[in-house]
Amino acid sequence: MFGRRNASNVLPVMWTVGELEIPCTRHDTGGSFGGTGTRDYLAMNPNGRIPTLRDGDFVLWExxxxxxxxxxxxxxxxxxLPRSEEGYALADQWMDWHKTTLxxxxxxxxxxxxxxxxxxxxxxxxEDLQAQTxxxxxxxxxHLAxxxxxxxxxxxxxDIPLGALVHRYLNLEIERPAFPHIASWYARLSKRPAFIEHVMFPFGNDPGEWYRLERETP
Ligand SMILES: N[C@@H](CCC(=O)N[C@@H](CS)C(=O)NCC(=O)O)C(=O)O
Structure with missing residues (x-):
């Protein structure tokens, strides 16, 4: 897996890896680590973004x-995995909604x-972005209610991409309205070892802290 640990789009992938206990090597890529503009990387992911998964000969991004x-x-x-086709379709729906709307x-x-x-x-x-979020x-x-x-x-x-996003949102230095059902769902997510390991680490409050923590995270 290619991607720096603190990237918002890497969190869901690593959380999934942790939940499923999949053996995985993560290569620090992107941000201050660079590496996304090389010919080899662009051959895997023409967007030059992270994460990119390489599973044997199979490569996947997004x-x-x-x-x-x-x-x-x-x-x-x-x-x-949801237990039915309908459940899978609804999971797809919420994951697309996460990516395109939230x-x-x-x-x-x-x-x-x-x-x-x-x-x-x-x-x-x-303020405008807070209101939209x-x-x-x-x-x-x-929905969670x-x-x-x-x-x-x-x-x-x-729950994975949504939970990773909500963790970051709840740790921004802003005033927030109460979302009681998100709060109780988040409290349950926070007991999951893979969430604690791959998502619940500090990411900083300003650019200096962000870059310092990016280099410090294991
Ligand atoms: N829709 C893509 C977005 C990928 C993306 O924009 N990743 C960011 C990090 S969250 C990135 O590559 N930023 C440049 C960098 O880290 O060098 C996905 O979900 O994988």
Whole structure:
């Protein structure tokens, strides 16, 4: 697996690897580690982005596609796979919603805060991105009120990208509205050893901290 550990799109992949106990070597790539612009890397992933998975001769990019692949390929005991076609389709739905609706304002918010020096932060833009992120999270909160998880009344692959994003959101230095159902779901996720190991580590509050922690994470 190619990708620096602190990348928001690497978190779900490594969390999945941890849940399924898949033997995996992660190569620090991207960010301050570089390596995404080489000819060999671009041959694997023409986007020059991370994560990229190499499983034998098979190469795959797009983090949520990698999570789905790992589950189909390596989840022999059905630990993370939904139990029906409908359940799988609903997991797909929430994972696509994560990537297309919830993630864009959240990642822009992260950049506007953590990846921008405090002195030059754009308060109005930050407020706007916070509001957009909260709109998405309110939808998730209402959904979790019904089932307690993204699909199937139990933890599945669909909880993984959502949970990784929510962890980061909850650790941004901002004021937040209460999302009670997200809070109780997050408390349950926080007891999972793979979540603790691969997601719940500090990522900093400004560019200096971010880069220091990027180099410090194992
Ligand atoms: N949709 C892609 C997005 C990939 C992406 O933009 N990854 C970021 C890190 S989260 C990246 O490659 N940034 C450049 C870098 O780290 O060098 C996915 O989910 O895998």
């Amino acid at each position: 983090s949520n596609a990698i999570v789905r692949y790992l589950c189909r390929r390596h989840d022999g005991h059905g630990a993370l 993630y864009p304002p959240y990642i822009d918010l992260t950049w506007a805060l953590v990846r921008t020096e405090p002195a030059v932060r754009d308060r109005r833009r930050i 909260e709109t998405g999270l309110a939808i998730l909160d209402k 019904r089932t307690g998880h993204a699909v199937d009344d139990r933890f599945t692959m669909a």
